[in-house]
Amino acid sequence: MKIAILTGGGDCPGLNAVIRAIVRKGTFYYNDEFIGFLEGWRGVLENTVRTLDLDAVAGILPRGGTILRTSRTNPAKKENGLESCIENLKKNGVEALIAIGGDDTQSVSQKLFERGVKLVGVPKTIDNDLSGTDFCFGFDTAVTIATEAIDRVHTTAEAHNRVIVVEVMGRDSGWIATYSGVAGGADDILIPERPFNVEEIADILKRRHSRGRYFSVIVVAEGAKLADDAGQETAGQKKDEFGHVRLGGIGNTLASEIEKRTGFETRAVVLGHIQRGGSPTAFDRMLATRYGVGAIDLVHQGKFGQMVVLRGNHIQSIPIMESIAKTSHVSPELIDVALSLQDRRGNKKSAA
Secondary structure (H helix, E strand, C coil): CEEEEEECCCCCCCHHHHHHHHHHHHHHHHCCEEEEECCCHHHHHHCCEEEECHHHHCCCCCCCCCCCCCCCCCHHHCCCHHHHHHHHHHHCCCCEEEEEECHHHHHHHHHHHHCCCCEEEEECCCCCCECCCCCCCCHHHHHHHHHHHHHHHHHHHHHHCCEEEEEECCCCCCHHHHHHHHHCCCCEEECCCCCECHHHHHHHHHHHHHCCCCCEEEEEECCCCECCCCCCCEEEEEECCCCCEEECCHHHHHHHHHHHHHCCCEEEEECHHHHCCCCCCHHHHHHHHHHHHHHHHHHHHCCCCEEEEEECCEEEEEEHHHHCCCECCCCHHHHHHHHHCCCCCCCHHHHC
């Protein structure tokens, strides 16, 4: 078969491992031929392609980013965009398409599948908020990077008797904040699932200082919200083609509010794209490889309109429509774990 691959949305460690696994198993076991569309759905729209053979994927397993590059292009927002995609797939003799991406990318996948395109999805979101799968590749790498950063700011916070707020990724779900915050021993963890009150945080910090602990570290997801505020902190109002504004600023806002209420010197550290870059962890290389193998197997089983997922320790598949129907939020059980490690003795009602 002639199969096309694309990577859409934000980059994350492990994308190249997926591409490599698809091409290697497809070549060795199915005698497939591969091309890659460049820059996600933009490449399908503009018909920009490259050959993907064994030489093209040699040595890419440990590399971050994606050799196919990526974009947040939405063909459904272009005049005759979906029709152009279908036409370019036909021009290239593509018999099946494997789309690697999150809910935005897969929403386009679903629209094309409904129009007859033979398509398989691979879940990709560094925030780990795609429904139907236990973990997405890239998440473990991001958590590892964030945890190391939290470990590092602990030492400088202690040296200067400071409060340091570490802002991590997480638009609608606090998976990275929860995992890295617990692993890094943060004194409070703030996530989109649970709007927070600055006065409560100030009280926690004051009690900590009263015990002789004159420094603190707080981890906050970029999409976390103040309990008395309707919206998230944004970096401007410009939206991408899927309707998302760029988030940013909650770390600096929180640091300013904490210093105002406590008098403690407070600084903010925004990790941003550092979490996306660099080589994937061993866990993410393995998971991405399993997803790639699972995707090419789905193609040859004729299970189109499906996305590979991890359930427990098993690779399975679910309809793409199911995967994009809702956001995967941090479970109440994990939220309770995080809360149980924080000194909320003066805020029992809030913690319940």
